[in-house]
Amino acid sequence: MHVLVLGAGQLARMMSLAGAPLNIEISAYDVTSGNIVHPLTQAVIGHGLDNAIEHADVITAEFEHIPHPILEVCEKSGKFLPSTQAIKAGGDRRLEKALLDNAGVRNAKYAVITTREDFTQAIEYVGMPMVLKSALGGYDGKGQWRLKESSQIDEIWQQMAQCIADSDNQAIVAEEFIPFQREVSLVGARGKDGAIAVYPLAENVHTNGVLSLSTAIADPALQEQAQQMFSAVAESLNYVGVLALEFFDLDGQLLVNEIAPRVHNSGHWTQQGAETCQFENHLRAVCGLPLGGTQLVRETAMVNILGEDTLPDAILSMPGCHIHWYGKEKRAGRKMGHINVCGGYSGELQRRLCALAAVLDAEAFPAIHEFAKKYAQ
Numbered sequence: 620m621h622v623l624v625l626g627a628g629q630l631a632r633m634m635s636l637a638g639a640p641l642n643i644e645i646s647a648y649d650v651t652s653g654n655i656v657h658p659l660t661q662a663v664i665g666h667g668l669d670n671a672i673e674h675a676d677v678i679t680a681e682f683e684h685i686p687h688p689i690l691e692v693c694e695k696s697g698k699f700l701p702s703t704q705a706i707k708a709g710g711d712r713r714l715e716k717a718l719l720d721n722a723g724v725r726n727a728k729y730a731v732i733t734t735r736e737d738f739t740q741a742i743e744y745v746g747m748p749m750v751l752k753s754a755l756g757g758y759d760g761k762g763q764w765r766l767k768e769s770s771q772i773d774e775i776w777q778q779m780a781q782c783i784a785d786s787d788n789q790a791i792v793a794e795e796f797i798p799f800q801r802e803v804s805l806v807g808a809r810g811k812d813g814a815i816a817v818y819p820l821a822e823n824v825h826t827n828g829v830l831s832l833s834t835a836i837a838d839p840a841l842q843e844q845a846q847q848m849f850s851a852v853a854e855s856l857n858y859v860g861v862l863a864l865e866f867f868d869l870d871g872q873l874l875v876n877e878i879a880p881r882v883h884n885s886g887h888w889t890q891q892g893a894e895t896c897q898f899e900n901h902l903r904a905v906c907g908l909p910l911g912g913t914q915l916v917r918e919t920a921m922v923n924i925l926g927e928d929t930l931p932d933a934i935l936s937m938p939g940c941h942i943h944w945y946g947k948e949k950r951a952g953r954k955m956g957h958i959n960v961c962g963g964y965s966g967e968l969q970r971r972l973c974a975l976a977a978v979l980d981a982e983a984f985p986a987i988h989e990f991a992k993k994y995a996q
């Protein structure tokens with residue numbers, strides 16, 4: 620099987636690594652340059668979307684901010700999965716909110732803003748404090764504002780008005796601020812036959828809007844809620860592939876924050892911690908193969924490597940630690956790789972995270988240091 624991935628980043632790279640044992644070959648289409656590239660070496664192996672599509676049995680995507688004309692060409696080929704509707708909803712918060720409402724899953728109260736009058740009405744309807752997010756193009760906490768008090772309204776409106784003016788079809792989604800205790804996510808797969816397999820929930824810690832630490836957790840009550848919402852969303856889209864739902868945990872009740880119609884950063888722990896990793900399961904799903912087991916095989920957490928391109932060699936000899944580099948050029952804050960940390964029995968994972976924190980720079984890895992500090996108390 621030959622799978623074409625729209626996007627040539629680390630997710631395509633990890634799909635390629637996971638597909639090889641099943642003889643699933645991956646090429647990546649860089650939507651910006653129009654080049655077809657090798658997902659591991661980034662070597663240019665061809666040009667043009669039509670050419671890329673012709674050589675593919677299946678087309679999928681590693682991100683949701685894909686120009687719609689490209690999506691339409693892919694859809695027409697009849698080879699694209701999960702679906703253009705799912706990708707578009709993942710890339711436009713208006714469509715995403717409507718999708719969540721239609722699927723009947725809990726999410727934060729919201730309003731859509733394109734004018735100053737809309738903003739006034741949204742403040743009335745949603746209330747303060749509120750979180751304001753650009754409808755298009757937002758990721759890693761970018762394109763967001765927090766409105767806490769009336770004195771900020773004018774200044775925030777100026778910035779939002781600029782954002783709306785800067786790109787076609789842009790709007791702002793105003794959401795009520797959710798005073799959650801923690802954030803969790805559910806990654807799962809749905810096959811062509813409608814079979815669903817979900818992983819254990821992951822608890823996620825963000826630093827400056829970017830995921831920094833993600834740990835698989837066992838919480839049967841939350842898992843049940845999350846699974847129901849996952850099925851509702853996946854079935855409403857007739858989804859095929861891996862899908863991620865991000866949630867706020869508010870007093871034991873989950874609300875969906877957003878969806879990602881693809882393999883997800885909070886599912887990277889599955890490479891060492893689950894029977895079948897999310898990348899393999901995504902490929903199995905889109906290729907029409909049976910899904911692999913999603914059960915936890917050992918306790919695992921993932922630490923993102925942000926803006927760093929070297930780590931102490933000592934980590935390679937630390938039990939349970941697995942480094943995954945993405946082969947990217949160093950840039951401040953950029954996702955450069957991740958470390959999966961595993962433990963075989965209760966408490967071992969936590970101790971290994973503390974040992975790892977001790978050899979990592981506190982400024983570059985604040986979340987794991989925070990964890991180690993709390994654990995020591």
Ligand code: ATP
Nearest residue numbers: 727750757758759760761794795796797825828877
């Ligand atoms: P991602 O990289 O996950 O796609 P994003 O930029 O699309 O991120 P969100 O996930 O919507 O943005 O928001 C980033 C973070 O901001 C969330 O993980 C959460 O910590 C916080 N946040 C977002 N919406 C709310 C809300 N309504 N109430 C409270 N906190 C929020």
Ligand code: MG
Nearest residue numbers: 759865876877
């Ligand atoms: Mg998010």
